[in-house]
Amino acid sequence: MKVLLAKPGLDGHDVGVKVLAHALKEAGHQVVYTGLKKSIEEIVQKAKDENPDIIGLSILSGTHQILCEKLNEEMRKSKLNIPWIVGGNIPAEDVEALRKTGALEAFPTGTQIDTVVGYISNFKK
Numbered sequence: 001m002k003v004l005l006a007k008p009g010l011d012g013h014d015v016g017v018k019v020l021a022h023a024l025k026e027a028g029h030q031v032v033y034t035g036l037k038k039s040i041e042e043i044v045q046k047a048k049d050e051n052p053d054i055i056g057l058s059i060l061s062g063t064h065q066i067l068c069e070k071l072n073e074e075m076r077k078s079k080l081n082i083p084w085i086v087g088g089n090i091p092a093e094d095v096e097a098l099r100k101t102g103a104l105e106a107f108p109t110g111t112q113i114d115t116v117v118g119y120i121s122n123f124k125k
Contacts, residue, residue, distance in 0.1 A: 004052035072102035
């Protein structure tokens with residue numbers, strides 16, 4: 001499976017997403033990483049260019065709801081129907097709101113890397 005991992009906004013912490021990228025590669029997935037501080041528009045363009053099976057957002061800045069709403073809007077405008085997930089510094093009480101925003105799944109603070117890898121590995125389009 002091809003996974004696009006992205007760091008939207010001004011969040012400059014990428015150790016977790018790099019650990020996830022490595023774990024996904026070890027599990028046999030192809031990973032494309034956008035790098036730090038990407039705009040939602042840049043992420044959507046990268047998704048158009050790369051045609052991943054799933055997009056994963058890593059957000060540690062506390063702006064997860066706003067960024068996810070914007071991603072959902074940009075994906076709709078671009079007529080992209082690629083499922084996406086989000087993880088990072090996300091309180092457990094925000095998970096349901098993120099799902100309602102359009103996230104296939106949201107992984108709150110403290111989620112183990114193996115849980116996310118397992119979710120992606122078992123994902124069926």
